[in-house]
Amino acid sequence: MSIEIRPFKPEDLDEVYAIERRSFLWPWSRGVFIHFYRVTPHLFLVAIADGRVIGYVMGEMEEDDGVKVGHVVNIAVHEAYRRRGIGTQLMREIERIFRELGAEKVRLEVREGNEGAKAFYRHLGYRETGMLKRYYWGLTALKMEKSLSDER
Numbered sequence: 001m002s003i004e005i006r007p008f009k010p011e012d013l014d015e016v017y018a019i020e021r022r023s024f025l026w027p028w029s030r031g032v033f034i035h036f037y038r039v040t041p042h043l044f045l046v047a048i049a050d051g052r053v054i055g056y057v058m059g060e061m062e063e064d065d066g067v068k069v070g071h072v073v074n075i076a077v078h079e080a081y082r083r084r085g086i087g088t089q090l091m092r093e094i095e096r097i098f099r100e101l102g103a104e105k106v107r108l109e110v111r112e113g114n115e116g117a118k119a120f121y122r123h124l125g126y127r128e129t130g131m132l133k134r135y136y137w138g139l140t141a142l143k144m145e146k147s148l149s150d151e152r
């Protein structure tokens with residue numbers, strides 16, 4: 001299966017949003033996707049296969065005491081296309097862009113009970129760095145991080 005990874009376009013919104021609603025108990029609103037497209041269009045990527053959107057990843061750049069950090073804020077792959085390396089390709093591409101923008105590391109949060117996503121991030125080299133109580137509507141999140149410097 002050939003996959004293209006490219007920046008999100010407004011006409012992708014319905015397909016992206018359909019994946020979001022099927023992937024999360026508390027999906028974001030459509031407005032949040034539009035917001036990210038307006039503010040950080042270069043960090044909102046979609047995966048295309050068979051002429052349709054099958055996954056997406058969104059991020060933002062942050063700074064901690066002068067150190068640039070990439071923050072992955074959302075990722076999902078259509079359930080019919082999971083475990084085929086598409087999430088990995090989306091993460092590799094956003095990590096590449098973060099690196100290009102000068103990030104030294106990448107961080108993200110994952111709901112404590114989301115075992116599939118935790119395994120996915122560990123597989124990609126992310127390590128747990130702490131917990132955030134009541135992060136997701138009262139549920140605990142794990143903070144995870146990965147250094148980009150080893151891969152330069």
Ligand SMILES: CC(C)(COP(=O)(O)OP(=O)(O)OC[C@H]1O[C@@H](n2cnc3c(N)ncnc32)[C@H](O)[C@@H]1OP(=O)(O)O)[C@@H](O)C(=O)NCCC(=O)NCCS
Nearest residue numbers: 023076077082083084085086087088110116117119120123
């Ligand atoms: C998490 C998610 C994006 C992973 O996407 P994906 O395309 O299926 O991931 P990949 O195929 O690239 O997985 C790479 C590796 O990660 C690990 N992995 C991925 N999903 C896993 C799961 N559900 N359980 C255990 N390990 C998993 C495996 O080691 C996998 O390699 P393998 O298939 O050869 O065993 C996808 O499951 C998803 O959309 N989940 C719902 C939304 C979500 O929870 N997003 C994360 C929010 S923090």
